[in-house]
Amino acid sequence: MDSHTYPVTRTDAEWRARLTPEQYAVMRNHGTERPGSCALLHEKRAGTFSCAGCDQPLFESKLKFESGTGWPSFNDPVAGSVETTVDRSYGMVRTECHCARCGSHLGHVFEDGPPPTGLRYCINGVALKFEPAA
Ligand SMILES: [Zn+2]
Numbered sequence: 282m283d284s285h286t287y288p289v290t291r292t293d294a295e296w297r298a299r300l301t302p303e304q305y306a307v308m309r310n311h312g313t314e315r316p317g318s319c320a321l322l323h324e325k326r327a328g329t330f331s332c333a334g335c336d337q338p339l340f341e342s343k344l345k346f347e348s349g350t351g352w353p354s355f356n357d358p359v360a361g362s363v364e365t366t367v368d369r370s371y372g373m374v375r376t377e378c379h380c381a382r383c384g385s386h387l388g389h390v391f392e393d394g395p396p397p398t399g400l401r402y403c404i405n406g407v408a409l410k411f412e413p414a415a
Pocket residue numbers: 332333334335336337380381382383384385
């Protein structure tokens with residue numbers, strides 16, 4: 282992770298206590314979950330997807346779409362909730378995205394999404410918590 286200071290910070294021990302081992306691997310070590318492995322991929326109810334690390338709302342269900350990649354995909358995040366960095370790992374140049382509040386890694390952004398923005402936020406489902414609309 283970079284040296285940026287986030288509004289929510291936790292020690293490594295606190296992260297390990299809060300997150301499952303799979304969540305920790307994805308969110309704190311930039312891991313990637315197995316495609317199609319997360320139940321949230323098929324979540325179609327109206328509601329909000331929040332950060333599993335700090336509960337900040339990140340994505341609204343109405344901007345979720347089926348990308349066929351095996352990961353939950355969204356057109357756009359809630360304004361200001363997601364920050365991006367350039368990721369040059371694995372010999373590729375990709376845009377990494379993370380929670381603006383706690384810095385946890387969420388996934389990557391690609392420019393092959395649907396209109397209006399043409400963006401596709403490809404997110405690890407384990408990094409999200411879904412709350413159905415009341
Ligand atoms: Zn967060």
